[in-house]
Amino acid sequence: MVQVTPLLLMLSLALVTPSLSSRQCVLTGKWTNDLGSSMTIGAVNGKGEFTGSYHTAVTATTNEPTVSPLQGSQHRTNQKGQPTFGFTVNWNFSDSITVFTGQCFVDKNGKEVLKTMWLLRSRVENMKDDWKATRVGTNVFVRLQPQKE
Template sequence: VGPRLLPFQCDLSGLWRNELRSLMEIHEVNDAGEFSGDYLTAVTATSNCIRRSPLKGAQHDTKQRGQPTFGFTVNWEKFSNSTTVFVGQCFVDDKGKETLKTMWLLREEVGSPGDGWRATRVGTNVFTRKRNVERGKILQQHSPPCDAPTPTPTAQ
């Protein structure tokens, strides 16, 4: 096999996992670079049941850049009073392995401007693609059963 003439292109759509074992599923990226998906965090500062949360974002045109930058917002509305924004870049190595290097800001709702000092967290995550996974609505089957009914005690 001869040398590869075209560089690998990054495709954000699919299932990704970061080093903390959080899962992110990005649905198809449209022609304008916009995408949506779901995020299932593996870590949280809340004691509430973790739920799958919606994400929306955009990336630069991959036809012009093989390793595009992107950004997306996750709204934790279903179990937390915070929002996280991620920015990052997709890197593809010479074997075609895709990695998303990201930085994020999380803003938690606070009661007053004076509490703003404790409202924002900053961090980084590295996501790798989960291979051999059927695309589309995957995180629904990974979400914890938050609404499972509590068993009723039975008389014995």
């Protein structure tokens, strides 16, 4: 009779259990960021394109923020499961537009995270005010609802 030691059992389980790093990060779904804004990203098509909606929790205008459309693209040839992407939000409540770029990661706990950088361009009255028309920042998004496997 073969005696199975606890160490041998743990090693065999480690080989059978898929690693967290092999888990795919999927853009489709509902996300929230570190400022309380939320977005929904629809299915990514065969060309890597997607659409969705964005509701910001922060604004520099006095207008009430409303849900605004987003459209973007995911890098199609990424086979490692942590794709790069970019999307544009055309704000419904102001004369501005924001472009985001980032990467979808799976952290060490198996949680999907979107690390992004953005540029927000606001309309200004004339060229001499161009210097104050663009803002830059970063956001970290986490999934609101777990993705079904």
